[in-house]
Amino acid sequence: EDQVTQSPEALRLQEGESSSLNCSYTVSGLRGLFWYRQDPGKGPEFLFTLYSAGEEKEKERLKATLTKKESFLHITAPKPEDSATYLCAVPTGGGNKLTFGTGTQLKVEL
Amino acid sequence: NAGVMQNPRHLVRRRGQEARLRCSPMKGHSHVYWYRQLPEEGLKFMVYLQKENIIDESGMPKERFSAEFPKEGPSILRIQQVVRGDSAAYFCASSPRAGTAKNIQYFGAGTRLSVL
Numbered sequence: 548e549d550q551v552t553q554s555p556e557a558l559r560l561q562e563g564e565s566s567s568l569n570c571s572y573t574v575s576g577l578r579g580l581f582w583y584r585q586d587p588g589k590g591p592e593f594l595f596t597l598y599s600a601g602e603e604k605e606k607e608r609l610k611a612t613l614t615k616k617e618s619f620l621h622i623t624a625p626k627p628e629d630s631a632t633y634l635c636a637v638p639t640g641g642g643n644k645l646t647f648g649t650g651t652q653l654k655v656e657l
Numbered sequence: 658n659a660g661v662m663q664n665p666r667h668l669v670r671r672r673g674q675e676a677r678l679r680c681s682p683m684k685g686h687s688h689v690y691w692y693r694q695l696p697e698e699g700l701k702f703m704v705y706l707q708k709e710n711i712i713d714e715s716g717m718p719k720e721r722f723s724a725e726f727p728k729e730g731p732s733i734l735r736i737q738q739v740v741r742g743d744s745a746a747y748f749c750a751s752s753p754r755a756g757t758a759k760n761i762q763y764f765g766a767g768t769r770l771s772v773l
């Protein structure tokens with residue numbers, strides 16, 4: 548069965564304190580991996596898509612990497628506005644649906 | 658360029674009533690997906706539709722739930738005879754293509770259904 552597991556469930560950082568979020572997956576025939584950000588009361592907002600092991604993508608303070616078994620979302624010098632739930636997802640069922648992890652709830656404090 | 662539009666944003670129903678959730682995909686997108694997010698759980702796939710066709714409904718409960726995406730107008734997720742367990746946030750996503758690693762799904766703001 549296709550599975551996506553994220554850790555930690557929750558993370559509290561001080562402003563400027565860098566860290567990494569983990570997403571491990573068990574799928575047959577990986578067709579890419581997606582990172583989304585979700586703010587309370589809103590829908591997931593697309594951040595990155597990674598297609599193959601070794602690939603990296605960056606956007607402002609975020610950097611996503613992908614290996615054959617997991618992906619990391621590195622947050623460098625975070626700010627309070629980076630506080631959100633970060634979700635990772637992989638295409639399954641022929642690529643037509645996304646299987647999501649349960650997310651990492653990040654809180655960045657001053 | 659408007660994003661994925663969902664309405665209503667909040668919907669309150671009493672047990673036994675019907676709930677209709679609407680989703681207009683992004684301009685140029687012909688693929689629509691519905692997901693459900695229960696309290697304290699992750700997003701779960703429900704159904705994938707193209708215009709006038711249901712492609713994959715493997716995540717839909719067998720009873721009371723149905724979805725459509727007509728030739729004209731928004732996609733509709735319909736829940737008949739709602740029960741308290743149907744209370745959740747329902748999200749719609751759309752994409753310009755499907756079935757490939759480059760298939761980015763863009764999400765709407767969701768409809769939060771509360772069943773009294």
